[in-house]
Amino acid sequence: MSKRITLLTYGTRGDVEPxxxxxxxxxxxxxxxxxAAPRPFHALAEAHQIPFAGLDGDPAAISAALTDQAGMxxxxxxxxxxxxxxxxxxxxxxxxxxxxxxxxxxxxxFLMTYAGHHLAIERGIPDVSAQFFPxxxxxGAYPAPVFPDWPLGPGYRRSTHRLVTFAFRFGSETxxxxxxxSNPNMPSLHAWQLDQKGWxxxxxxxxYSSRLVPPPAELGANARLTGFWFPRPCLDWQPTGSLERFxxxxxxxxxxxxxxxxxxxxxxxxxECLEVIDAQGLRAVLADGPGFPSPGPLPESVCLIEEVPxxxxxxxxxxxxxxxxxxxTGSAACAGVxxxxxxxxxxxxxxxxxxxxxxxxxxPIPLRRLSxxxxxxxxxxxxxxxxxxxxxxxxxxxxxxxxxxxxAIELIRQVAGPP
Numbered sequence: 001m002s003k004r005i006t007l008l009t010y011g012t013r014g015d016v017e018p019x020x021x022x023x024x025x026x027x028x029x030x031x032x033x034x035x036a037a038p039r040p041f042h043a044l045a046e047a048h049q050i051p052f053a054g055l056d057g058d059p060a061a062i063s064a065a066l067t068d069q070a071g072m073x074x075x076x077x078x079x080x081x082x083x084x085x086x087x088x089x090x091x092x093x094x095x096x097x098x099x100x101x102x103x104x105x106x107x108x109x110f111l112m113t114y115a116g117h118h119l120a121i122e123r124g125i126p127d128v129s130a131q132f133f134p135x136x137x138x139x140g141a142y143p144a145p146v147f148p149d150w151p152l153g154p155g156y157r158r159s160t161h162r163l164v165t166f167a168f169r170f171g172s173e174t175x176x177x178x179x180x181x182s183n184p185n186m187p188s189l190h191a192w193q194l195d196q197k198g199w200x201x202x203x204x205x206x207x208y209s210s211r212l213v214p215p216p217a218e219l220g221a222n223a224r225l226t227g228f229w230f231p232r233p234c235l236d237w238q239p240t241g242s243l244e245r246f247x248x249x250x251x252x253x254x255x256x257x258x259x260x261x262x263x264x265x266x267x268x269x270x271x272e273c274l275e276v277i278d279a280q281g282l283r284a285v286l287a288d289g290p291g292f293p294s295p296g297p298l299p300e301s302v303c304l305i306e307e308v309p310x311x312x313x314x315x316x317x318x319x320x321x322x323x324x325x326x327x328x329t330g331s332a333a334c335a336g337v338x339x340x341x342x343x344x345x346x347x348x349x350x351x352x353x354x355x356x357x358x359x360x361x362x363x364p365i366p367l368r369r370l371s372x373x374x375x376x377x378x379x380x381x382x383x384x385x386x387x388x389x390x391x392x393x394x395x396x397x398x399x400x401x402x403x404x405x406x407x408a409i410e411l412i413r414q415v416a417g418p419p
Contacts, residue, residue, distance in 0.1 A: 002419040003104035004032040005412065008096055008112035012059045012260035014325040015109060016041045018132055018207055018229035022107070023050045025405035026412070030419030036099035047234050053099035056091045059260055090179055090186075105416035107205075110135065114172040114192065117202060121190045126415045130205040130408070132326045133347040137204065137223060138162050139216035145350035203415050205408050208326055209333065211398045212354045224411045227402025228330035233309040246285070246303040252318040253303070254383065257287030261323045261344040269370045273321065274302060276376050282383070285317060310335070319382040324348030324364060329355055336396030338382035338389055342370055359391035 005026055007019045016037045023033035027050075035045050039054035046052065093115055100106055100119045106127040108116025113129055113136075120127030129136065133145045138161035140154025147160040169192060176189045192200070204223040215225045247253065256273055277284045283301045287308075298304060305313075310328070314320055314335030322328040324341040329351040332339045339361040341352030352364025362381040365374050382388060 002030050002032050003416060004034065004102055005416065006053075006100045006103040006106050007033060007035045007037075008099070008106060008108040008116045009035070009037050010055060010057070010092070010109075010111040011038075012325075013041070013044075014259060014327040015059075015111075015132070016044065017231055017327055019107075019109070019130075020045065020048050020050060021229040021231040022130070022405050022408055024048065024232060025409050029409050029413070031412075031416075034099060034103075036096055048231060053095065055095050057088050089175055090183060093179075093186075105412065107412065113168075114176070114189070117192060118187075118190050122187065127202055128205060128412055128415055129200060129202045130207055132207050133350065134161075134206065134208075134213060135168075136165055136200045137206070137216070137218070137220070138165070139218045141216040141218075142213070145347035148349075149353060203411055205411060207404075207408065209330060209399050209402060211395060211402075212329070212333065212351075212358055224407055226407035227404040228327070228334070228399065229405050229408070230311060230331065230334065233311060237307075237309060237312075239308065239312070243285075243303060243305060243308070246283075247316045249283070251281075251283060252316070253283040253285050254319045254321060254379070255285045255287070255313065255317040256321040257328070258289065258323040258342070258344070259287075259325050259328060260289070261325075261348075269367070272370070272372045273375055274298070276372050276379065277301065280376070280379070282318075282379075285313070319379070321379070321382075324350075324352040324355075326351055330399070333358075333360065333392070333395050333399045336393040338385065338392050340375075340378045340382050341365070342367055342375075358395055360388060360395055362388075 007023060009015045009019050019035055019037070023035055026033040034051040034053060036053040036055055037045070038057050038059050040059060042052050042054055096112065096115050097119055100123065103123065103125060105125055106116045106120045107130050108127060109130050109132065117127055134142070135144070138158050140158045143149050143157045144160040144164040146164065150156060173189060180186045201222065204220070206223060206225045207229045209227050210225050219225065254277060258270070274284065274286070278299050278301050285303050285305055286298070288304055288306050310331035311334070314332055314337055317337060319338045319340060320328070320332040321340040321342065322332065324343040325348060329339070329341070339355050341348070341355055341361055341364040343349040343352050343364055344367050349364060349366065352361065355361035356363050362378040365378055
């Protein structure tokens with residue numbers, strides 16, 4: 001029987017969809033993947049025929065509270081995540097352990113790094129860390145994603161990466177010790193190994209584009225920068241006739257969607273985006289979701305959609321307005337269309353800045369600074385800017401040429417052996 005690879009992830013859709021793509025490629029390579037992720041993503045895994053193990057927790061609640069309680073403050077982010085995860089940690093750890101019982105290797109991402117590495121050591125099997133933003137990899141080339149890119153030189157940038165690694169490590173170990181005090185039967189946590197430069201010694205997959213984030217000179221021998229991981233659409237998916245007719249009309253619409261992100265405090269500001277679209281004589285495809293709670297009656301210039309594969313939709317729009325999630329940034333880059341990034345929290349400001357530096361987006365608009373005026377200016381730059389359109393088309397050719405999950409499978413094969 002072929003080897004079983006457990007994929008451990010926790011968070012919003014942007015933390016899950018890349019693992020859907022990896023699971024598809026693992027299955028094609030002859031492995032038996034199983035995805036362990038929050039329960040709300042069971043339907044997504046089922047639609048792609050990926051075996052699934054559910055973990056407790058509500059990703060939508062995480063994103064809303066993270067935006068309104070932490071915003072872009074890195075210390076508040078860490079404090080909030082620790083407070084949210086503590087009541088769930090024991091159950092999620094146990095569920096992850098069950099998902100790994102018959103595994104031959106474990107691939108884990110950010111919030112499951114400690115659990116995945118610990119379970120791999122307990123079972124005597126190899127593990128791989130897969131990250132969708134630069135983390136556990138100190139460099140002087142750019143700051144850690146949750147920090148601003150102040151002009152303080154490589155020393156400042158490198159220190160931000162080390163601070164994130166330290167905070168993650170300290171927070172994870174403190175959380176686990178608290179759990180063991182109330183549950184003494186839990187095993188002791190295995191040490192997390194770092195080399196002298198602060199890189200983790202676990203093989204590391206960095207699943208984003210080298211064109212948006214060039215590989216730093218400090219890139220370790222155990223790390224592989226692969227390019228984004230894009231899942232293939234479900235074979236039975238078809239667009240609705242109304243959506244096709246809307247996309248065929250002129251002018252070409254703008255896409256507006258904020259993924260799993262939402263904010264009770266900023267709902268009115270988000271609605272201003274639609275008002276600007278209508279006032280400018282433009283049209284929009286609006287992704288239904290937490291970002292627009294109860295939008296009410298929509299003008300004829302706006303088409304509300306639910307589940308539509310970005311790989312199909314984005315090449316058909318004039319620009320992509322989004323929150324700056326790594327997956328949406330990558331999908332827009334692959335489609336060759338300009339972007340407008342409105343970061344809510346976490347690593348989103350980082351991706352907004354990388355899109356800006358690549359020339360495919362105006363400067364990102366932090367959610368707290370969003371207004372009709374700032375959005376109007378950014379939208380005009382994205383929709384009307386010839387150079388931005390040309391830069392987006394050039395970027396698309398490079399992003400499409402990156403190996404993506406093929407490079408990930410190559411490293412997993414080196415670590416876990418053939419299927």
